[in-house]
Amino acid sequence: MAVVKAVHGHEGEVTGLVQGTQVQGAGVQSERSDATLLLGIEGLAVRQVELIEDGARVVHVATDDESATACPSCGVFSTSIKGRAITHPRDVPYGEAPIALVWHKRRWRCRESACPRASFTESLPAVPPRARVTTRLRSACGAGIADGFSSVLAAADHYGLSWPIAHAAFVAHVEPVLAEPIPPVQVIGIDETRRGKPQWGQDPVTGRWTVVHDRWHTAIVDADGSCG
Known part of the structure; x- marks a missing residue:
């Protein structure tokens, strides 16, 4: 695999390549219709709505961002369309009726001779490459599991996602929070929680019923703050 070594030139342009990395008018035209503004996904323009x-x-x-025509490997903007593709990324709910996105995107040829990538498909920060859900849906699902839903499964059912995708969204949401330092604990408390119902057994000799298993969970907690 060829390795492209590039250094930064003036105004953010990447040099060391045969072609430039500035916008070259790749044919993406911005159309900010009312429907596009209502949808609110940066880089996507609404072309048609079917009921x-x-x-x-x-x-x-359709794509409404010229940066989507830049090669992900070398950054050179392409003007050569190779083909077209259709994807169906899931998005956050709108009202009571279901909504389905159909993204009509293009495949582009990378004409940079020093780049190992021959072609690429349009992608956006709002819908990353190979993503089946939008970034905002993933964020909403992760935040919902952390703050509102009773379980990962409940959030997955609400947003129409699989359990692994919903769980990954939750992990991505809480990782930055867990990485932050925990403030010092001022008051330590003890919290006891019964784990299930007690199990009873009858003595075969006396006939009396006694507790066989009674599980409790004892935890040390922060009684004066939010450290858990």
Whole structure:
């Protein structure tokens, strides 16, 4: 695999390549319609909205960001379309009726001779490469599990996601919080919680019932703060 070594030149341009990395007018035109503003996904423009029989809405969108035509490997903007593709990323709910996104995107050829990548498909920060859900849906799901939903499964059902995707969203949401230093504890307390119901057994000789298992969980907690 070829290695492209590049250094930064003037105004953020990457040099050391055969072609420049400035915007070259790749044919992406901005159309800020009311429907696009209502959808609110940065870099996507609404082209058509369909209402199907069950009341669901199918929203057809196209790329509305020139940076999506830049090669992810070398940064050179492409003007050569190789083909087209359609993806169906999931997004946050809108009202009671379901909504389905249909992203009509393009595949571009990378004409930079020093770049090992031959072609690439449009992607955006709002919908990263190979992502099946939008960034904001992933964020909403992770925050919901941390603050509102009773379980990962409940959030997955609400947003129409699989359990692994919902769990990954939760982990991504809490990792920055867990990385922060914990403030010192001022008051230490003891918290006891019964784990399930006690189990009873009958003595075969006396016939009396006695507790066989009674599980309790004892934890040391921060009684005056929010450290757990």
